[in-house]
Amino acid sequence: MTDLVIIGGGPAGMSAAVAAYENGIRDILILERDGQLGGILQQCIHNGFGLHRFGEELTGPEYAWRYEKQVRELGIPVKLNTMVLSVSPERLITATNEEEGIFTIEAGAIILAMGCRERPRGALNIPGTRPAGIYSAGTAQKLVNRKGYLPGKNVVILGSGDIGLIMARRMTLEGARVKAVCELMPYSGGLARNIEQCLNDFDIPLKLSHTVVDIHGDKRLEGVTIARVDENRRPIEETREYIPCDTLLLSVGLIPENELSLQAGIRMDAVTGGALVDQDRQTSAPGIFACGNVLHVHDLVDFVSDEAAIAGESAAEFIRFIREETGEGRGAYAEPDIPAQTDISITTDGKIRYTVPQRITRRRDITLFFRVADRYRNVKIHIISDGKTIHSVRRPKAAPGEMESIPLKAALLEGVTGLRLELEELG
Amino acid sequence: MTKREMTCIICPMGCSLTVELEGEEVKSISGNTCKRGAAYAQAEVTRPQRTVTSTMRCDNGEVLSVKTDRPIPKSKVMDCMALINAHTAKLPVAIGEVLLRDVFGSNIIATENRER
Numbered sequence: 001m002t003d004l005v006i007i008g009g010g011p012a013g014m015s016a017a018v019a020a021y022e023n024g025i026r027d028i029l030i031l032e033r034d035g036q037l038g039g040i041l042q043q044c045i046h047n048g049f050g051l052h053r054f055g056e057e058l059t060g061p062e063y064a065w066r067y068e069k070q071v072r073e074l075g076i077p078v079k080l081n082t083m084v085l086s087v088s089p090e091r092l093i094t095a096t097n098e099e100e101g102i103f104t105i106e107a108g109a110i111i112l113a114m115g116c117r118e119r120p121r122g123a124l125n126i127p128g129t130r131p132a133g134i135y136s137a138g139t140a141q142k143l144v145n146r147k148g149y150l151p152g153k154n155v156v157i158l159g160s161g162d163i164g165l166i167m168a169r170r171m172t173l174e175g176a177r178v179k180a181v182c183e184l185m186p187y188s189g190g191l192a193r194n195i196e197q198c199l200n201d202f203d204i205p206l207k208l209s210h211t212v213v214d215i216h217g218d219k220r221l222e223g224v225t226i227a228r229v230d231e232n233r234r235p236i237e238e239t240r241e242y243i244p245c246d247t248l249l250l251s252v253g254l255i256p257e258n259e260l261s262l263q264a265g266i267r268m269d270a271v272t273g274g275a276l277v278d279q280d281r282q283t284s285a286p287g288i289f290a291c292g293n294v295l296h297v298h299d300l301v302d303f304v305s306d307e308a309a310i311a312g313e314s315a316a317e318f319i320r321f322i323r324e325e326t327g328e329g330r331g332a333y334a335e336p337d338i339p340a341q342t343d344i345s346i347t348t349d350g351k352i353r354y355t356v357p358q359r360i361t362r363r364r365d366i367t368l369f370f371r372v373a374d375r376y377r378n379v380k381i382h383i384i385s386d387g388k389t390i391h392s393v394r395r396p397k398a399a400p401g402e403m404e405s406i407p408l409k410a411a412l413l414e415g416v417t418g419l420r421l422e423l424e425e426l427g
Numbered sequence: 428m429t430k431r432e433m434t435c436i437i438c439p440m441g442c443s444l445t446v447e448l449e450g451e452e453v454k455s456i457s458g459n460t461c462k463r464g465a466a467y468a469q470a471e472v473t474r475p476q477r478t479v480t481s482t483m484r485c486d487n488g489e490v491l492s493v494k495t496d497r498p499i500p501k502s503k504v505m506d507c508m509a510l511i512n513a514h515t516a517k518l519p520v521a522i523g524e525v526l527l528r529d530v531f532g533s534n535i536i537a538t539e540n541r542e543r
Contacts (some may be wrong), residue, residue, distance in 0.1 A: 045492035046480045051438050059480055062541035065522055101475035140444060145482055153472050168468065171510050192441030196434040197477070201501070300439055402439075 001106045003027035003319050005093055007084050007260065008040020008113035010303050014067035017112045019312025021074050023174075025319055029105070030071070030078040031095055037078060038064035038070065040138070041117055041301065043145045046166050048193070052302035053339055055398050060223025061307070063301060087112075087264040089285045108322060109315040112261055112275070113308060116293040118163075125201040128215030136161040137251035139287040141170070147238065147374045152247025155164070156224050157181040158212050160188035160195070161401075162299070164251025169198035171249075178202070179243050182210040183225050184233055191299065194425040211235060243281050254297045264288060271354040278361040280314030281307065286337035289315050296356050296369075299403055303369070306412040307356075344416055351423040352381070353400075363413045368421070369405045372398045376425060381406065384420040398423070433471055435464045444468045473474035475501040481508060483526060483535070485516045491541050500523060503531040508522065511535055518543040 006013045009032030017028055036042060041049070044060030054066065071078065082097040091107045118136040119242055123374070135143070135151055141163065143149045153176050157164045160183040168178045169331055181199060186209050199206050206224065214225035228239035256273045264424050266282035267276045274295040275283040281291050291311035292304045321338050334345045344360040348370070355370040367381075376398045383391040393406055430451050435442040440460065446468050447454040458470045463498055470476055476498035493516075495529040507530055516526050520537045526537035 041436045042539075045482060045494075047478055047494060048439065057478075059492060059494055059538040062522065065539065143491065146490065148484065148488075173479075173504070189437050192443070193436040193439060197436045198440070201477070208439065 001108070002029050003108040004029070004111065004315055005105055005107040005109075006111045006113055007077060007087070007093070008032065008035070008039065008115055008294070009037040009080070010012065010113065010115050010292065010379070011041055011064065011067065011109070011304050012115070012311075013039070013113035013303040014064075014071050014236045015308035016113055016289075016312035016315070017052070018067065018070045018074065020111075020316045021307040021312075023313050023316035025316045027108075028076050029083045030076060031084055031093075032078060032080050033083050035081050035319055036081075037068045038350075039091050043138070043142045044143045046170070052300065053305055060301075063188060066149075067305070080416070084260060087260045087288070089265050089282045091144070091285075091287055095352065096201050105342045105360075107287075110310075111311050111315055112258075112288065112290040113292050113311075114257045114260065114294040116165075116245050116254040116256045116297055117248055118181075118254055119252070121250060124158075124250070124252060126212055126215055128224075129217055131215070131217035131220050133217070133221030133246050134250070136250045137161075137167045137249045138248075140249050143222045144170055144174060152176060152221075152245075154179060154245040155246045155247045155249060156226070156243055156359060157251060159183065159251035159253070160206060160208075161251040161253065163191040164249060165190045165194040165198040166251055168204050169202060172202045172204065173297055176247070177243060178204045178225075180205050180207050180226070182207045182212060183207070184211045184229060187399070188190070191401065198289050207376045213240065215248065216242075221248055224248055227349060239366045241259070254293065256294045256297065258275045258294060261294070263291065269296075269354060270360060272356065276357050276358045279357050279366045280317070280362070281311040282314060282318070282356070284359075287315075287318055297355070299401065301406075303403065307369075342413070342416075344413065344419055344422065349420070349422040351376075352421045355421060359415060360419075363410045365407070365410050367405050367407045369403055370421060371403055372400060374409070374424060376423065378426045381425055382422045382424060384422060385418065390416070394426075431472055433468065434460060437461075437463045439465050444474050444533070448472060449468050452520050470479075471506055477504055478512075480538070481511050481512050482510045483514060483516045483537075485518050485520070485541060487518055488498050489541070491520060492538045493535050494538050495530060495538045497533045499531040499533050507531055516541075 008031045038100045041060035041064040049063040051060045085094045093105045096102045104229045174236045213227045216223045223244040227235040281289045287311045291308040325363040340361040353373045382389045431446045444458040478498045481492040483493045520541045524537045525534045
């Protein structure tokens with residue numbers, strides 16, 4: 001038996017582990033599939049991480065090291081090269097690695113921190129051949145930054161998410177020619193700073209409202225046909241243009257990696273692709289918490305660390321609670337959950353796509369995170385209870401690529417039974 | 428008077444900045460929400476600078492992540508890449524260790540630990 005098992009040793013898992021330790025939990029185990037801690041940060045060698053959390057600009061590996069160092073100094077045990085096979089609602093974990101074979105761990109609490117993965121070509125329905133030379137942007141990033149291979153010389157990138165933009169610069173620096181970045185939407189999903197420093201700095205064209213409509217080449221990619229799309233995102237035939245290239249990178253979205261959560265019967269949010277959670281990041285399964293990109297895809301790792309710290313602190317609280325309830329140890333699996341004070345569900349108006357958390361079970365000071373569905377200028381976000389606005393904030397702009405947040409005081413939640421978030425366009 | 432529009436790259440906010448210039452002289456900066464944004468805009472129109480992040484080959488054939496420890500002139504970025512790529516790091520290397528000195532006013536330092 002282990003008090004707290006954390007699945008995933010990336011930024012979320014490490015931050016959750018440190019927070020749980022700081023809240024008095026000593027019996028912690030991190031399970032990591034890779035041979036090293038750090039998760040995706042290991043291959044994010046560019047800078048821009050840590051401005052919120054540490055007040056300085058770090059590269060991905062440097063940011064990861066800040067946490068790995070703490071995990072090591074605190075002596076928190078880590079099993080590397082270990083793949084979790086299943087998680088049960090009773091918090092029984094089955095995992096495997098080369099040394100121990102298949103083994104099980106009973107956990108007092110579990111934190112899910114498995115991160116996300118990239119949407120593949122198969123999810124896009126691009127017609128054409130299936131030659132070599134088509135990579136997800138993150139795969140190309142791993143090849144260049146961790147393995148030291150440049151996967152191609154003449155590159156087209158589909159999708160202007162941050163990883164696509166970062167890879168446009170990275171491939172250029174290493175001597176490749178990036179001919180275009182095509183974006184289906186009329187705006188980029190990436191941060192404005194990345195358009196500036198990754199594309200504009202190198203005169204790489206960003207083709208908005210464009211997509212790849214055909215892929216050419218037998219063994220190796222020889223070129224792609226791109227076209228402008230209309231307002232319904234349908235390609236316009238007469239705008240077809242052939243671009244010779246040997247490499248196509250796809251940066252078309254990230255999907256939380258929730259196979260284990262689904263096995264555990266955890267209730268999911270269809271919009272985020274992650275679990276439904278309360279203010280403590282507890283899922284519908286008592287004692288199972290979720291944080292980081294497995295919960296919802298973040299733009300900034302700093303916010304992943306913050307969210308994971310909430311999950312770590314809450315898991316510590318849960319462990320203390322079940323210890324008091326059941327004497328020492330956990331005894332039977334079916335311990336009661338910490339009693340809920342309230343059950344406030346949070347709904348949105350569609351202009352706001354989702355919130356995390358999606359419900360509030362205890363009145364405490366919280367921060368609501370949310371994303372909007374479109375690009376807006378000059379808006380007011382209303383927090384509505386029982387038809388009345390109880391709190392509102394103005395924003396000069398809001399965009400789908402940039403996560404927003406609103407802090408809420410516990411006192412504001414007094415007597416509230418449901419919350420709704422609405423976006424008003426002030427024009 | 429000429430106007431230059433740019434996106435600040437100092438932090439993820441990505442403020443839209445406007446710089447008004449008279450010849451080489453900066454007359455006004457607007458759109459920034461912090462002091463660092465104003466300093467960026469000033470530098471961007473006079474002597475644009477960038478921090479370079481890349482990888483360096485190690486003596487065991489692996490690659491190691493590195494960066495310039497301060498921004499260098501933007502025009503020297505590709506020359507800086509050539510210097511990094513011409514060099515081999517001797518393992519072991521500790522995070523923060525200087526691997527190459529005096530590269531366009533910066534040092535190339537390791538951004539990760541690597542054992543032999």
